[in-house]
Amino acid sequence: xxxxxxxxxxxxxxxxxxxxxxxxxxxxxxxxxxxxxxxxxxxxxxxxxxxxxxxxxxxxxxxxxxxxxxxxxxxxxxxxxxxxxxxxxxxxxxxxxxxxxxxxxxxxxxxxxxxxxxxxxxxxxxxxxxxxxxxxxxxxxxxxxxxxxxxxxxxxxxxxxxxxxxxxxxxxxxxxxxxxxxxxxxxxxxxxxxxxxxxxxxxxxxxxxxxxxxxxxxxxxxxxxxxxxxxxxxxxxxxxxxxxxxxxxxxxxxxxxxxxxxxxxxxxxxxxxxxxxxxxxxxxxxxxxxxxxxxxxxxxxxxxxxxxxxxxxxxxxxxxxxxxxxxxxxxxxxxxxxxxxxxxxxxxxxxxxxxxx
Amino acid sequence: xxxxxxxxxxxxxxxxxxxxxxxxxxxxxxxxxxxxxxxxxxxxxxxxxxxxxxxxxxxxxxxxxxxxxxxxxxxxxxxxxxxxxxxxxxxxxxxxxxxxxxxxxxxxxxxxxxxxxxxxxxxxxxxxxxxxxxxxxxxxxxxxxxxxxxxxxxxxxxxxxxxxxxxxxxxxxxxxxxxxxxxxxxxxxxxxxxxxxxxxxxxxxxxxxxxxxxxxxxxxxxxxxxxxxxxxxxxxxxxxxxxxxxxxxxxxxxxxxxxxxxxxxxxxxxxxxxxxxxxxxxxxxxxxxxxxxxxxxxxxxxxxxxxxxxxxxxxxxxxxxxxxxxxxxxxxxxxxxxxxxxxxxxxxxxxxxxxxxxxxxxxxxxxxxxxxxxxxxxxxxxxxxxxxxxxxxxxxxxxxxxxxxxxxxxxxxxxxxxxxxxxxxxxxxxxxxxxxxxxxxxxxxxxxxxxxxxxxxxxxxxxxxxxxxxxxxxxxxxxxxxxxxxxxxxxxxxxxxxxxxxxxxxxxxxxxxxxxxxxxxxxxxxxxxxxxxxxxxxxxxxxxxxxxxxxxx
Numbered sequence: 073x074x075x076x077x078x079x080x081x082x083x084x085x086x087x088x089x090x091x092x093x094x095x096x097x098x099x100x101x102x103x104x105x106x107x108x109x110x111x112x113x114x115x116x117x118x119x120x121x122x123x124x125x126x127x128x129x130x131x132x133x134x135x136x137x138x139x140x141x142x143x144x145x146x147x148x149x150x151x152x153x154x155x156x157x158x159x160x161x162x163x164x165x166x167x168x169x170x171x172x173x174x175x176x177x178x179x180x181x182x183x184x185x186x187x188x189x190x191x192x193x194x195x196x197x198x199x200x201x202x203x204x205x206x207x208x209x210x211x212x213x214x215x216x217x218x219x220x221x222x223x224x225x226x227x228x229x230x231x232x233x234x235x236x237x238x239x240x241x242x243x244x245x246x247x248x249x250x251x252x253x254x255x256x257x258x259x260x261x262x263x264x265x266x267x268x269x270x271x272x273x274x275x276x277x278x279x280x281x282x283x284x285x286x287x288x289x290x291x292x293x294x295x296x297x298x299x300x301x302x303x304x305x306x307x308x309x310x311x312x313x314x315x316x317x318x319x320x321x322x323x324x325x326x327x328x329x330x331x332x333x334x335x336x337x338x339x340x341x342x343x344x345x346x347x348x349x350x351x352x353x354x355x356x357x358x359x360x361x362x363x364x365x366x367x368x369x370x371x372x373x374x375x376x377x378x379x380x381x382x383x384x385x386x387x388x389x390x391x392x393x394x395x396x397x398x399x400x401x402x403x404x405x406x407x408x409x410x411x412x413x414x415x416x417x418x419x420x421x422x423x424x425x426x427x428x429x
Numbered sequence: 430x431x432x433x434x435x436x437x438x439x440x441x442x443x444x445x446x447x448x449x450x451x452x453x454x455x456x457x458x459x460x461x462x463x464x465x466x467x468x469x470x471x472x473x474x475x476x477x478x479x480x481x482x483x484x485x486x487x488x489x490x491x492x493x494x495x496x497x498x499x500x501x502x503x504x505x506x507x508x509x510x511x512x513x514x515x516x517x518x519x520x521x522x523x524x525x526x527x528x529x530x531x532x533x534x535x536x537x538x539x540x541x542x543x544x545x546x547x548x549x550x551x552x553x554x555x556x557x558x559x560x561x562x563x564x565x566x567x568x569x570x571x572x573x574x575x576x577x578x579x580x581x582x583x584x585x586x587x588x589x590x591x592x593x594x595x596x597x598x599x600x601x602x603x604x605x606x607x608x609x610x611x612x613x614x615x616x617x618x619x620x621x622x623x624x625x626x627x628x629x630x631x632x633x634x635x636x637x638x639x640x641x642x643x644x645x646x647x648x649x650x651x652x653x654x655x656x657x658x659x660x661x662x663x664x665x666x667x668x669x670x671x672x673x674x675x676x677x678x679x680x681x682x683x684x685x686x687x688x689x690x691x692x693x694x695x696x697x698x699x700x701x702x703x704x705x706x707x708x709x710x711x712x713x714x715x716x717x718x719x720x721x722x723x724x725x726x727x728x729x730x731x732x733x734x735x736x737x738x739x740x741x742x743x744x745x746x747x748x749x750x751x752x753x754x755x756x757x758x759x760x761x762x763x764x765x766x767x768x769x770x771x772x773x774x775x776x777x778x779x780x781x782x783x784x785x786x787x788x789x790x791x792x793x794x795x796x797x798x799x800x801x802x803x804x805x806x807x808x809x810x811x812x813x814x815x816x817x818x819x820x821x822x823x824x825x826x827x828x829x830x831x832x833x834x835x836x837x838x839x840x841x842x843x844x845x846x847x848x849x850x851x852x853x854x855x856x857x858x859x860x861x862x863x864x865x866x867x868x869x870x871x872x873x874x875x876x877x878x879x880x881x882x883x884x885x886x887x888x889x890x891x892x893x894x895x896x897x898x899x900x901x902x903x904x905x906x907x908x909x910x911x912x913x914x915x916x917x918x919x920x921x922x923x924x925x926x927x928x929x930x931x932x933x934x935x936x937x938x939x940x941x942x943x944x945x946x947x948x949x950x951x952x953x954x955x956x957x958x959x960x961x962x963x964x965x966x967x968x969x970x971x972x973x974x975x976x977x978x979x980x981x982x
Contacts, residue, residue: 122877122881124877149880149885150880150881151880151884151888152883153881157877157881157882159874159877159878161874163874163877163878165875165878165893166897167893167896176879176882177883180883222878223882226883
């Protein structure tokens, strides 16, 4: 059972291909975050789903109903698709009050029903006081909530959100994000949320779809994308990585912190090794022992729950000598001290050097 | 730009059809450039054509010079200097816009001719018996040029003033720190930077000068417009009139090119700090008084004197002239102006919405051609409307005669339909520009949001866009309304038999030398003409406050 499905959707502006053979299906009640760098085509995918962008090739289905099929010339206009849509700039109607905005999509509903639905949403989103106020007098967070209420009022089975939190300042963002998450979950609407912010995607998505240059790179649970990225781009997108170049020898790649197994890659191939900062754990060197993987501490900073340690390894054949380590705890090693570094291979990824960075 | 789902619905084709229809007269006239010349044409070319060309060129040269001196000079004073009355002159300099050229011509003739108060006073009051011998004849080419310059300079003033305001603060500051006084920084910085805007205003003023019929007809100066009128109505030589119209279009095309170029060049001008208020030169007392005088002169000559004279005459003659017939004419004017304004706004909204949905090259081109009418003289448009309408009338009539043996007569030509259509062709551009600007200030996300909430394309226009741009729609309608009230040459040629408006009434009374009796109609036209001046000055005030709605991201 799927609520919204894309099959082989491609889209070009002028001759510029911005969506390239895109496929994705979203289950009922599921929240999927479509994430990628700006200009990767993610907003175009959302606009195609809404019917705001004419479908050029491929198919789009809402539930069992095919709303777009370029091959058969089907392209249902946006007003007949019954989707909820929240825009980055909210696009509230300035000539209507908050209640008028929320009621805008409730045309085929009786006056009594309309009033009660608007009242319920105002209540649920803590906007009761603002029912008769005009949008330009509201704060950014309040406007965002009105936009969400307006999209949800007709009770759509699918909600599309385009960068809904990017206009909010950081202090407010987490709170509104939480509120939105709970509201969407309580409505059991299938949700496609477009964002450029990987942290936001991980905080909200049941699944995450990662796009780059019009192509779907990887789709899966947030932990899949973080722990099992399919390429260097995916690994780098969801968190900081230390990068070092290497070569496969005897089924492993040498790093300053020990060998990493790389049995799936052919012998002698050039590779990039990506090491998450938390994969590097720094320990003091025991008295009288010789460190097997030593490094010099350049700087150590406490960032709150974690500490960041800047390390430098002895010059050797390494393409990179500077590494970041992130560790729990607040005990910081002294600057210029020599420490032992242990590597966690489960947070370390090896990709062919030809892979996109 | 906004891309639609699937297609534009019915909007794009509808807009395209309307655009083509409105372009028809301009295309018909232009096509006459390529038709072979007839006998009467050779006759015209041998006799009157050289004087048409010469007079039209003299008018363009003289009016051009006049509007440049008055328009640029006052614009610079008002934008860059501080002197007594500056804030009043800022909008008062627009007032002559309210006076059509033919009205100022009738008024000054009434004031300055042999029987007018000035000569009477010189003769009787000062005892100069021979005044008529040396007093300049206002009814001449020079008189026409001076009077037209007095009412057309606001085009240059308006655009030049805006350009001076928008000029880079830094460029002026730098020139001042480099030791340029007001005069040198005007010549070496301000003027070159404002040149495109000035050229645009000049082009508009010259288009209006070429459009003029009432003044040159009344002054007996033969130009293309009077030639077209005489050849069409007097000689009944329609192909020759059409060729004169086509020839006049060549002048107009040159001006359109000038105006387009100036728009293109102006686009690159918006540099930095736009809302920074330029510190003005504080003029010392003597110079300040001179500046005040320089600004007061065009306002007085172009608006105050004619308006006051008209008011005085109208009060004198009101009991005789404001009768049932006058009220009928006022109602006629109001009716055609209101109908045209309503249709112009509806058509402009259709075209602009069609463009908003899908800006295809064909659609954009059709709209541009439909909007060319603003540049085309009313007499030319009249010819371009009457020729195809007569063709349709004759074809339908012939068909009915052949099929049923009955005549349908003229059901388009000589009707209000033809007149309103001619007005629409001429003034659509005014409503289109205003409505397009209104659309431009509304982010396309509004359309998207309304569509996703279940509104059709028409619903988006009705429920979201129209309420949001009520002000623009109203302004568009008002501007068209006023221009229709003032329009003379097209009305004269296309109007139904015995259909009089205030403009044709003023024209006919003036032709009969009943200048004082024409004053009530003229005054009514001037009074209505003040409305857009108020709109313009309010827009200027808003822009100054930096409230101009920018396009949302």
